Amino acid sequence: MKYEYIKNTFLKFFQKKNHKIFSSFPIYLENDPSLLFINAGMNPFKDYFLGYKKPLYTRITNVQKCLRVSGKHDDLENVGYDNYHHTMFEMLGNWSFGDYSRKEAIEWAWELLTNIYNIPKEDIYVSIFIGDKEDDKLLMDNETFICWKNLISEKNIIFFGKKENFWEMGDVGPCGPCTEIHIDIRHKKDKKKLLGRYLVNKNHPKVIEIWNIVFIEFLRKNNGKLEKLDKKHIDTGMGLERLCMILQGKSSTYETDIFYPIVKDIEKSLGNIYKNEFYQNVSIRIIADHLRAIVFSICDGKIPSNNGSGYVIRKILRRAVFHVNLFLLKKEPFIFQFVPSLIKKMRIFFPELEKNNEYIQYVIKEEELSFIKVLNEGNKKIQYVINKTKEKKKHIISGETIFKLYDTYGFPLSLSKILIEKHQLKIDEKSYQKKLLEQKNRSKKSNNAVIKEDWIVVNTTKEDLLNNSVEDNFVGYFHTEIDNVFIIKYRIVKNILIKNNFYELVLSKTPFYPEGGGQIGDTGYIINNINEKISILNTKKENNTIVHYTNQLPFHITFPFKAIIDINRRKDIEKNHTSTHLLHFALRSILGNHIQQKGSYIGNEYLRFDFSHYKKLTTDELLEIGKLVQKFIFSDFHLKEKQFSSLIEAKKIASYYSSNELFNYENQKKIRVIAFGDSSELCIGTHVKNTRSIEVFQIISESSVSHGIRRIKALTSRKAIEYLKNIYHQYDSLKMIMKYPNSITKSYNYILEINKKLKQEKLKIEFHQIELLKRIFYSNSIQLNNKIRYLCDINNLLKKEKLDINIIKKTLLSLRIKIEYFISIIGFINNEKPMIFICISDKIAKMNSALYADNLILKISDYISGKYWGNHLFSTSVGKNKNGLILVKNYMDKYIIKLIKNQ
RNA sequence: GGGGAAUUAGCUCAGCUGGCUAGAGCACCUGUUUUGCACACAGGAGGUCAUCGGUUCGAUUCCGAUAUUCUCCA
Numbered sequence: 011m012k013y014e015y016i017k018n019t020f021l022k023f024f025q026k027k028n029h030k031i032f033s034s035f036p037i038y039l040e041n042d043p044s045l046l047f048i049n050a051g052m053n054p055f056k057d058y059f060l061g062y063k064k065p066l067y068t069r070i071t072n073v074q075k076c077l078r079v080s081g082k083h084d085d086l087e088n089v090g091y092d093n094y095h096h097t098m099f100e101m102l103g104n105w106s107f108g109d110y111s112r113k114e115a116i117e118w119a120w121e122l123l124t125n126i127y128n129i130p131k132e133d134i135y136v137s138i139f140i141g142d143k144e145d146d147k148l149l150m151d152n153e154t155f156i157c158w159k160n161l162i163s164e165k166n167i168i169f170f171g172k173k174e175n176f177w178e179m180g181d182v183g184p185c186g187p188c189t190e191i192h193i194d195i196r197h198k199k200d201k202k203k204l205l206g207r208y209l210v211n212k213n214h215p216k217v218i219e220i221w222n223i224v225f226i227e228f229l230r231k232n233n234g235k236l237e238k239l240d241k242k243h244i245d246t247g248m249g250l251e252r253l254c255m256i257l258q259g260k261s262s263t264y265e266t267d268i269f270y271p272i273v274k275d276i277e278k279s280l281g282n283i284y285k286n287e288f289y290q291n292v293s294i295r296i297i298a299d300h301l302r303a304i305v306f307s308i309c310d311g312k313i314p315s316n317n318g319s320g321y322v323i324r325k326i327l328r329r330a331v332f333h334v335n336l337f338l339l340k341k342e343p344f345i346f347q348f349v350p351s352l353i354k355k356m357r358i359f360f361p362e363l364e365k366n367n368e369y370i371q372y373v374i375k376e377e378e379l380s381f382i383k384v385l386n387e388g389n390k391k392i393q394y395v396i397n398k399t400k401e402k403k404k405h406i407i408s409g410e411t412i413f414k415l416y417d418t419y420g421f422p423l424s425l426s427k428i429l430i431e432k433h434q435l436k437i438d439e440k441s442y443q444k445k446l447l448e449q450k451n452r453s454k455k456s457n458n459a460v461i462k463e464d465w466i467v468v469n470t471t472k473e474d475l476l477n478n479s480v481e482d483n484f485v486g487y488f489h490t491e492i493d494n495v496f497i498i499k500y501r502i503v504k505n506i507l508i509k510n511n512f513y514e515l516v517l518s519k520t521p522f523y524p525e526g527g528g529q530i531g532d533t534g535y536i537i538n539n540i541n542e543k544i545s546i547l548n549t550k551k552e553n554n555t556i557v558h559y560t561n562q563l564p565f566h567i568t569f570p571f572k573a574i575i576d577i578n579r580r581k582d583i584e585k586n587h588t589s590t591h592l593l594h595f596a597l598r599s600i601l602g603n604h605i606q607q608k609g610s611y612i613g614n615e616y617l618r619f620d621f622s623h624y625k626k627l628t629t630d631e632l633l634e635i636g637k638l639v640q641k642f643i644f645s646d647f648h649l650k651e652k653q654f655s656s657l658i659e660a661k662k663i664a665s666y667y668s669s670n671e672l673f674n675y676e677n678q679k680k681i682r683v684i685a686f687g688d689s690s691e692l693c694i695g696t697h698v699k700n701t702r703s704i705e706v707f708q709i710i711s712e713s714s715v716s717h718g719i720r721r722i723k724a725l726t727s728r729k730a731i732e733y734l735k736n737i738y739h740q741y742d743s744l745k746m747i748m749k750y751p752n753s754i755t756k757s758y759n760y761i762l763e764i765n766k767k768l769k770q771e772k773l774k775i776e777f778h779q780i781e782l783l784k785r786i787f788y789s790n791s792i793q794l795n796n797k798i799r800y801l802c803d804i805n806n807l808l809k810k811e812k813l814d815i816n817i818i819k820k821t822l823l824s825l826r827i828k829i830e831y832f833i834s835i836i837g838f839i840n841n842e843k844p845m846i847f848i849c850i851s852d853k854i855a856k857m858n859s860a861l862y863a864d865n866l867i868l869k870i871s872d873y874i875s876g877k878y879w880g881n882h883l884f885s886t887s888v889g890k891n892k893n894g895l896i897l898v899k900n901y902m903d904k905y906i907i908k909l910i911k912n913q
Numbered sequence: 914g915g916g917g918a919a920u921u922a923g924c925u926c927a928g929c930u931g932g933c934u935a936g937a938g939c940a941c942c943u944g945u946u947u948u949g950c951a952c953a954c955a956g957g958a959g960g961u962c963a964u965c966g967g968u969u970c971g972a973u974u975c976c977g978a979u980a981u982u983c984u985c986c987a
Contacts, residue, residue, distance in 0.1 A: 316984065317914080384984080417985045418917045446986085449916065453987040456915040816934085823934065843970065877970085879932055886932065888970060 011127070011257045013267050014358060017073055017102070017250060023122050024071035024104045027114075032072040036310035037098070038319055041526075041551045046319040047077040047307075050179065051103035052224070052245040057553050058107045059184040059226050059243050068109040073250065073359075074101045075306055079322055086329070090296035093215055093262035097326055098303035100250040108241030115223050115244045116157040119191065123221075127257055133194045135166045135210050135217075139175035139187035146236050148176075151187045154225075158189070168207050177224040177245075184226045184239070191221040191248075193256055216261065221248040232464045264295050268355065272298045275351045283339055293333035297345055300330040305352055308370045309363050314377045324377065331381045332422060343378035346371045369622070381420075388421025389429075396433050405435055409442030417449065459506050462514075467499045468567050484556060486521040486532070487651075487696060491574040495519055495536065497567055515546075515558040521575050522549040524556045528610035529587055529695040534575035538566055546575075579614045580696070585704045585726045586617035588649075588686060588697045589639065592707070593619055593724065595689035596638040600631060612695065616710070616725050623720045627712050639707045647686040647701040654681045664692045706730040776817055783821040787834070794910050797831045798854070802906075804837035804899040815840055822849035823884065833861065835870075835902050837895045844874040844895045846887045855882050860909055869905065873897045 021031050035054045038047045045053060051074035057063035077098050079086045088095040106115070123129045136158050141150040150169070158167055169175075178185040194206030196216045209217035226243040228236040254266040264273055276294045277284050284290060307323050314324035327345070334344050349371045353363045363370070392415060399407055407430060415421040423442065430437055485492055496518040503512040517536070525531035531549035536558075548559040564571075590610055597605045601623060611618040627635075654660040660681040684693040686701055698704060708730040711723045725733050744754065751757035791801035818836060826832050832851040837844065848863040855862060863885035864878075871878040876889025 317987085321985090321987090380983085387983095413985095414917075418919095418983090420984045449986050451986095453915055453985095457987055459914085820934065840970095877932095881933055884933065888932090890970095 011254075013250075013254055013355075016127070016254055016257055017100075017359070019126060020102045020122070020248075021071055021073065023126060024069075024118070027069070027104075027118060029069040029071035029104055030067040032070050034073055034075045034100075037075045037077055037307050038310065038312060039553070042553055044180065044182075046322055047079070048074060049076055049078050051076065051101040051247045052105070052179065052184075052226075055105060055107070055245070056179070056184060057555075059239070059245070060229060061240055063554055065107045068107045070105040070107075072103055072105075074103060075310075076101050077303055077307065077322075079303075079326060086326070089299050090292045090333070093264065094218060094252055094255065096251055096263065096299050096302075098299070098306060102248040102250055102253070104244070104246050106244035108243060110244065111242065112153050112225060112244075113157050115225075115246065116154065116189065117161070119221060119223060119246070120161045123191070127253070129193060129256065131162065132166070133206070134162065135168060135192040135194065135207055136162060137168050137170045137175055137190045137192065137210060139189070140169040140171055142172050142176065146172075146176075148187070151175075151189070151225075154187070154189050165205070166207065168210055170211060174211050177222065178230055182230050182232055184228070184243075184245075185230050185236075186225045186227040186245075188222050188224040190219050191223070192217060192219050195256055195261070218252060220252050220256065221246065232462075264298060269295075269298045271355060272301070272348055272351050275348055279347070280338060289333075289337040293337040296333050297330050297348065300326050301345055301348055301352055304330075304374060305349055305363065305370055306360075308373050309360070309366050313373055327374065327377050328381050331378050332425070335382070335385060336425070336428075341382065343375045343382070345378060346374040349374065384420040385425070388415055388419050388425070391415055391419060392421065392426055392429055396430065396435065399435060400433065406438050407435055409438040409440060410445055412437050413442050413445040417445070461504045461506070463502045463504070465499045465501045465516075468497055483517070483519040484523070485519055486523045486575070489521045490577050490580065491572060492519060492521055493570070493572050495571045495573045497564075497571070500563065500567070510561070513560050513563050515560060516555055517558060517571075517573060520549075520556055520558070521573055522546060522556065522558055523575075523580070523696055524549045524551040526551055527612075527694045528590070529583060529612040530614070532575045532580055532583075534573070536564075536571040536573045538564060538569040538571045540566065540569070542566060542569075546573075581698075582614040582727070582729075583612060584696050584698045586614070587612045587695045588701060589643075589704055589707050589724065589726045590617050590619055591684065591686060591689050591691055591693070591697075592639045592642045592701070593617075593635070593722065594621070594691070596635045596642070597621060597623075599638060600634050601627075615729060616723055618721060618723050620721045627720065627722075632709055632712055636707065636709050642687060642689075643701045643704045643707060645687060645701060649697050649699050650685040650690075651697075652683045652685070654683065657681055660692060664690050703727075706734070708733055776820070779817050780821045780824060783817065784825055784828075787821060787825060787836075788829075791834070794833075794907065798910060799829050799832050800906060801832075801834040801836075802899050802902050803835070804895055815845065819847060819884075822847060825849070826851040826883065833906060835866070835898070837874075837898055839892060839895075842892075844876065844889045844892050846870065846874065846876070846889075846895075846898065848880070848885045850883060852883070858909065866902075870898050870901060873901070 025031055035048065039045055039053060042053075042056075048054065051072070052059070054074070055065075055070075058065045075098060079097050085095045086097060089097055104115070104118070123134065124131055138154050138158065139148075139151040142148045155167065175188055175190065176185065177188040192206075192210045194201060194209070194217045196206070206217050211219075224245040224247075226245050227239055229239060231237055251263040251266065251268060254268060255261070255263045258266050260266055263269060273294055276297055280290075304323060304327050307319075312319050312323055314320055314327055316324070330345055334340050338344070350367065353367055357364045395407060395411055395415075399405075412423065412426045412430075415426060416423055423437075427437060498516045498518055500513055500515045503514060505512070515536075522532040522534065523529065525548070533546055533548060535543050535545045537543045542564045544560050544562055544564050546558045546560055550557050550559070590612055594605070594607060597619075604622065606622045607619070608622055609620040652660075652663060654663070660683050663683045663685075682693055683690055684695075684697055685691075686697075705727045707724060707726050709722055709724045710733065712720060724730075741754070745751070748754065748757055787801055787803065788799075790803050791799050794800045815838075818838070822834055822836065825834065826849050830851060831853050832849075833854055834849045835846065836848075837846045839845070846867065848866045850861060850863050850866075859865065859882075862882040864880045864882060867878045867880060867885040867887050871887035871889065873891070873894035874887065874889030875891040875894065876887040878885060878887035880886050
């Protein structure tokens with residue numbers, strides 16, 4: 011049975027049972043701060059289970075892309091070393107939202123596995139929740155037991171506790187008892203020796219869990235307690251990779267047709283390097299697995315970065331590169347080249363992959379390159395550390411040093427270890443772990459600083475609750491203030507660090523735009539009829555609920571309120587949002603159709619637009635783009651807003667959209683298309699009524715965000731005028747300073763040229779001065795014996811002429827080259843301070859260390875109460891006592907002559 | 914969100930404890946020699962040492978802020 015067939019069979023089976031087929035959601039949820047990635051098929055349906063949102067269908071089936079590398083479910087370190095763990099996997103699921111019960115869910119699962127997929131009944135084991143008398147006071151799941159008893163021998167039923175058979179999404183959220191289906195794929199002989207039931211949940215590679223059927227009945231609250239839900243739901247998940255492994259009779263998922271072609275491609279490209287050796291095979295499996303996780307994540311719009319979900323992607327990819335580098339001996343980007351092989355396999359179900367093929371390869375290659383760079387730099391650094399340690403004849407390298415290599419420069423501990431052990435050295439791992447723990451604690455502290463408590467419902471009927479999705483209660487497209495608003499629920503957000511409470515409010519309806527589509531959230535206030543006024547500081551979306559942020563609660567919380575947004579701020583935002591559309595259109599017109607939006611920020615102060623383009627924009631291009639946007643603004647385009655009930659219809663009208671963006675619209679009832687002139691875009695934001703009100707558009711910067719993505723920042727209206735006026739002011743003052751030239755650029759170039767010439771002139775003069783000074787110094791110097799030329803010139807001619815001290819220095823440095831045996835001491839007054847230079851030639855330095863310039867200066871700098879510094883050949887002293895200078899010559903003459911005589 | 918680092922010539926980077934003629938390789942320019950695979954040799958140009966403050970007689974170097982980049986933790 012092939013992968014495609016297995017997948018389609020599942021969906022069609024449940025379609026026949028009246029389930030609506032959904033395509034997979036992207037691998038992460040846009041508005042859920044509690045999750046970095048979808049780690050279970052039920053994540054996107056959380057609100058349906060909790061009754062916060064009413065589903066359009068009560069029966070759904072889908073195959074969801076999931077990633078398990080962080081938080082409660084983390085399998086990363088296992089991947090590659092065993093046969094069936096994966097970072098990314100596809101989860102086959104069927105869902106009931108208050109519709110069917112345990113009986114149907116269990117019977118259908120049985121029917122599908124035994125009748126359609128033809129898995130032998132005796133190989134199937136099921137586990138049932140035994141109850142929890144202590145913490146949660148839950149009874150044994152008898153209903154499930156009865157259902158199974160009718161289908162399967164009791165020998166194949168096993169009971170387990172909370173850890174195995176009570177499923178929870180995370181610390182808080184929907185949960186409930188579950189029944190798991192395990193399959194025994196061992197050899198007949200082995201099965202006879204020991205019954206499979208003794209190997210369930212024992213990490214046996216051939217007795218494995220494939221399907222978890224969860225009966226969602228509770229909400230786990232912040233305080234740790236369970237709250238019974240109004241309706242009972244079904245949430246099931248079966249790992250597609252493991253199912254394929256079983257149905258294809260393989261003992262490893264990597265041998266199924268999902269992974270096998272890629273594994274073979276990798277082996278092939280290795281050629282002679284491939285030795286079919288353990289770590290190489292692990293590395294190949296790691297590439298095959300990690301590549302899939304990364305490709306899907308990038309395609310869904312997550313790119314490697316240094317925090318949040320982007321960092322998870324980076325960690326996965328770098329783990330793969332690490333193995334490539336160490337065991338497959340490739341020192342250049344390698345993994346990216348298998349992207350096409352993966353896409354070829356997956357494109358039927360995920361056509362968006364093919365569209366983004368080049369982009370995905372590019373992102374992966376860049377990240378590989380940057381990690382290889384990190385490894386190279388780290389190698390140099392650790393080599394230095396190793397050499398130093400050996401020089402000092404030590405055997406243990408401090409954990410702090412190795413930790414710093416990792417923490418600051420990204421060089422992995424395991425690599426450090428390998429390299430260090432090669433030199434028969436050791437790392438003090440205790441201090442390394444201590445440092446790492448410190449780092450983790452610091453993060454925890456900052457992370458736990460904000461605690462969000464449970465929602466407190468204050469003023470509502472069930473209907474209000476069900477209706478409070480973004481689409482239903484946002485009225486801000488048409489109203490900036492509304493009456494008769496109720497606070498439905500609120501929660502307290504505590505910040506321990508600054509010891510301050512904030513509050514989040516959900517309103518029955520709202521004119522406040524929640525942050526989304528690049529546009530920032532509205533601010534404003536709500537006020538009740540006894541004039542209690544509460545400021546709204548920001549507005550965001552959380553899983554389809556609009557949340558208003560404030561720092562105080564009204565006393566009369568159940569009263570009706572008037573909700574009013576900061577209208578001037580909103581107007582500024584709207585000008586920026588419409589300008590962003592116009593900019594997008596202008597970019598496409600001038601640079602070409604390859605321009606794709608890669609993100610935007612639309613605030614009240616400025617706007618930012620990121621887009622795919624591979625070259626820096628020229629000044630001319632920027633000028634043209636600015637001009638075109640300005641032309642649109644003066645064209646008096648009216649806002650044309652159209653609403654569609656299907657995405658297909660909307661796509662016909664909208665001139666462009668990113669595939670990523672599309673998904674967020676797929677499950678919405680209404681789809682908006684915003685048009686100004688020829689520009690039309692799918693958009694959820696708010697806009698000006700007429701482009702003329704934007705007045706002025708001005709680009710203020712163009713830069714690179716990451717490879718292949720450029721960023722334009724721009725201002726509009728008042729801000730743009732202020733900016734331009736400020737530039738004009740600068741220009742005007744510059745003109746004034748330059749005495750009003752005809753052309754500023756011409757004059758500036760002229761000045762540059764003159765400056766260059768003057769510098770050359772100065773050099774010439776300096777050269778002459780040095781030549782002159784050389785002669786003077788030479789004539790003032792005396793012959794000490796037949797070799798040595800000695801000069802001690804203290805405060806003599808130099809005080810008459812004001813000379814640059816650099817010239818004196820250069821003169822001496824030039825003389826020490828010219829005269830083989832040369833000792834010079836020059837004293838003078840500079841800036842009212844006495845200074846002494848001592849300079850000797852190389853051959854003098856070789857004669858006697860007492861003649862070193864730095865040793866000589868030490869003898870005399872006390873005379874002028876000076877600080878001194880320098881090296882053997884040239885030294886300096888600067889002092890406070892001018893009168894001491896005269897004493898220097900007398901002392902020095904005697905001292906030097908004495909030294910020379912003793913030679 | 915929290916920590917650690919980096920920013921020096923067009924590019925890749927040295928410059929350890931404040932002062933030591935701000936350097937190397939590649940690229941560029943000009944000669945000479947050769948016209949062949951990174952040609953060779955000689956010479957040259959190119960720097961607000963990221964920006965702004967502070968300490969100091971003196972800051973590329975020390976301290977602080979800002980910007981950008983890298984990196985780790987969550």
